[in-house]
Amino acid sequence: MAEGEWAVVTRDLRKTYRGRAAVDGLDLRVPARGVHGFLGPNGSGKTTTIRMLLGLVRADSGRMRIFGTSVPRALPEVINRVGAIVESPKFFPNFTARRNLDLLARAIGAPGTAVDDVLERTALRDRAGEAYRGYSLGMKQRLAIAATLLKSPDLLIFDEPTNGLDPAGIHEIRGTMRRLADEGRAVLVSSHILAEVEQVADTVSIIGQGRLLASGSVAEVVGDRAGAVKVGIADPAGAAQVLAAAGLSVRAEGEMLVVEGENDPARVTYLLAQHGRYVHSLNRTRAGLESVFLELTAGHGLGAPPPAAPGEPTGGTGS
Amino acid sequence: MRLLGVELLRLRSRAAIVLLLIAGLASTALFAWAAYSSAQPMTEAQLEEAERQWELAQEDWEEHGPEQVEQCEEAEATESELAGEQLDFGCDEMAPEREWYLWEPPPFDEFVASALQSGQMIMLLVALMVGVTFVAAEFSSGSIGTWLTFEPRRLPVFGSKVAATALTGLGFGLLWGALFLGANAGGYALAGSEVMLEATQLHMVLRVGATAMAVAVAGAALAFLVRHTAAALGVAIGYLIAVDLIALTMMVPGGQRWTVTNNVTAWTTGRPASYYEEICTVEAGGTMCDYVERTVSMTQGGIVTLAVVLVVTVLALVTFRRRDI
Numbered sequence A: 001m002a003e004g005e006w007a008v009v010t011r012d013l014r015k016t017y018r019g020r021a022a023v024d025g026l027d028l029r030v031p032a033r034g035v036h037g038f039l040g041p042n043g044s045g046k047t048t049t050i051r052m053l054l055g056l057v058r059a060d061s062g063r064m065r066i067f068g069t070s071v072p073r074a075l076p077e078v079i080n081r082v083g084a085i086v087e088s089p090k091f092f093p094n095f096t097a098r099r100n101l102d103l104l105a106r107a108i109g110a111p112g113t114a115v116d117d118v119l120e121r122t123a124l125r126d127r128a129g130e131a132y133r134g135y136s137l138g139m140k141q142r143l144a145i146a147a148t149l150l151k152s153p154d155l156l157i158f159d160e161p162t163n164g165l166d167p168a169g170i171h172e173i174r175g176t177m178r179r180l181a182d183e184g185r186a187v188l189v190s191s192h193i194l195a196e197v198e199q200v201a202d203t204v205s206i207i208g209q210g211r212l213l214a215s216g217s218v219a220e221v222v223g224d225r226a227g228a229v230k231v232g233i234a235d236p237a238g239a240a241q242v243l244a245a246a247g248l249s250v251r252a253e254g255e256m257l258v259v260e261g262e263n264d265p266a267r268v269t270y271l272l273a274q275h276g277r278y279v280h281s282l283n284r285t286r287a288g289l290e291s292v293f294l295e296l297t298a299g300h301g302l303g304a305p306p307p308a309a310p311g312e313p314t315g316g317t318g319s
Numbered sequence B: 001m002r003l004l005g006v007e008l009l010r011l012r013s014r015a016a017i018v019l020l021l022i023a024g025l026a027s028t029a030l031f032a033w034a035a036y037s038s039a040q041p042m043t044e045a046q047l048e049e050a051e052r053q054w055e056l057a058q059e060d061w062e063e064h065g066p067e068q069v070e071q072c073e074e075a076e077a078t079e080s081e082l083a084g085e086q087l088d089f090g091c092d093e094m095a096p097e098r099e100w101y102l103w104e105p106p107p108f109d110e111f112v113a114s115a116l117q118s119g120q121m122i123m124l125l126v127a128l129m130v131g132v133t134f135v136a137a138e139f140s141s142g143s144i145g146t147w148l149t150f151e152p153r154r155l156p157v158f159g160s161k162v163a164a165t166a167l168t169g170l171g172f173g174l175l176w177g178a179l180f181l182g183a184n185a186g187g188y189a190l191a192g193s194e195v196m197l198e199a200t201q202l203h204m205v206l207r208v209g210a211t212a213m214a215v216a217v218a219g220a221a222l223a224f225l226v227r228h229t230a231a232a233l234g235v236a237i238g239y240l241i242a243v244d245l246i247a248l249t250m251m252v253p254g255g256q257r258w259t260v261t262n263n264v265t266a267w268t269t270g271r272p273a274s275y276y277e278e279i280c281t282v283e284a285g286g287t288m289c290d291y292v293e294r295t296v297s298m299t300q301g302g303i304v305t306l307a308v309v310l311v312v313t314v315l316a317l318v319t320f321r322r323r324d325i
Ligand SMILES: Nc1ncnc2c1ncn2[C@@H]1O[C@H](COP(=O)(O)OP(=O)(O)OP(=O)(O)O)[C@@H](O)[C@H]1O
Pocket: A017, A018, A021, A022, A023, A040, A041, A042, A043, A044, A045, A046, A047, A048, A049, A160, A191, A192
């Protein structure tokens, strides 16, 4: 694909805070359509990357393009195609929701009906006259989404949008992201929880310590990685012996057994049945980000924490 | 232009700022009362008493005057001999005069200028607070970050905010100056004293407007630099204490010429702001110290004020353009 066909492309992007690399040569590619999950543990550089894309933070080096436009140099040309919520919704607390949106709409010369329109779409219209400071977290999040929609953007960037929301709120945000993507836009959503993203994301990038670890469709990146099977059975200790003898890694978790690194529940039931033991419950758990992440970092030799402290020679050519 | 309009709307929507401005304007009413009290001419009873005192003094002078003059001249001669030069004890100006006993309110323009010297404090504080809180609140709420995702060009963002602050400061200053003048005139007129409105007073109002504009801009610039209302006010007050009051007044000889206080005062009141400088000379008999009155001219005051505001503003712009949000 040519660079213009990606919503976001970064090349060797770097940002260092006080000698510590927050983003360390990141190559990120976000397709121009669909939901792209931007995954990484806390402090891995997701927010910093998003800030750099939006021109809020200066990159130390590297290149960034949004829809083929070089940013931050030409950011003003492309900013109207980008709606973003960085970290948490940030509006002026003493203004009403409507006033907050109104000021933003005027800045981009949006038509007068735009504010009502986005309030309607985010179901905030009835409470638009209240001060933002009195809003619940869910309403704040919806208002932030309303603000991004003022531009009818081709790329939406949501940084941990479900933080602090209840299940209904999370469900709602997921629905919104899916809908936006189905309208033909690109949605870049960051999270440190794989499960939050995998249901809605078409593609994902996983980063760790500011570097890209894996990227591709959810199935490619996560699907074939080892998960676990949780088994409910009478006499767990005996069952554990059977499974261990077959070469599986088993541990007890309360009255249950957890068979790690096994994706196929049928194999577990078969093994146990052969020994006359029958499971009464069986759950397959998908690999969490944590385990995928650990596996990825181990595989990339970035592995076990922490990497060499800054300033220390890492190669043989040191001093 | 569009951004300036939005910033003006934002300013108008800020209840705290509107309240500050209204309170600042309302404070001018206090000056009517001050003017009224100092413009009171002498009452009949006071006049009678003054006449009586004057007559008593005259009688006393007729009796003891020549004697006192003689004593004075003697002392003058002795001291002159000791000092080796002709000293003037003012012996020929000892006769009492009638106006010593009669009191008259100061002329209106003089009174207004001196009232402004202390009264400007309120105006300056309001202008500073408006500039500071307008910008700082957006940093502390983080809404500046949201704003920059709609308008990422930092220079226009900075420019429109500063311009909106400047216009507001100017409008406030002009209105405050006019109300201040009106309050003083009202007080004078109510007390039955003569009010003379002249062109100089119109100029004063214009200068007050310019000062409020400059101070509001300085406040906004400070807020861009330190991003917090309390911190920005702290820097402003800290500067006045550390630099104006301690360094320039107490430590640097002749430094008072460059204090913000003296320069702003000279500019707004339109009269030279005076301060005293201790000049010491070493002579055979020891060190002789004298306090010499010095003044800061209105022109200097205006130029120094402008220069300070420009420096802070340019510094703020450079910082805002480069710094991470
Ligand atoms: N302004 C800053 N000053 C100093 N260090 C910073 C700053 N912003 C980020 N960092 C550091 O950069 C690293 C990456 O932070 P970042 O916020 O980008 O992580 P993240 O992936 O968004 O994490 P989270 O999931 O917790 O939001 C962290 O080590 C953080 O401490």
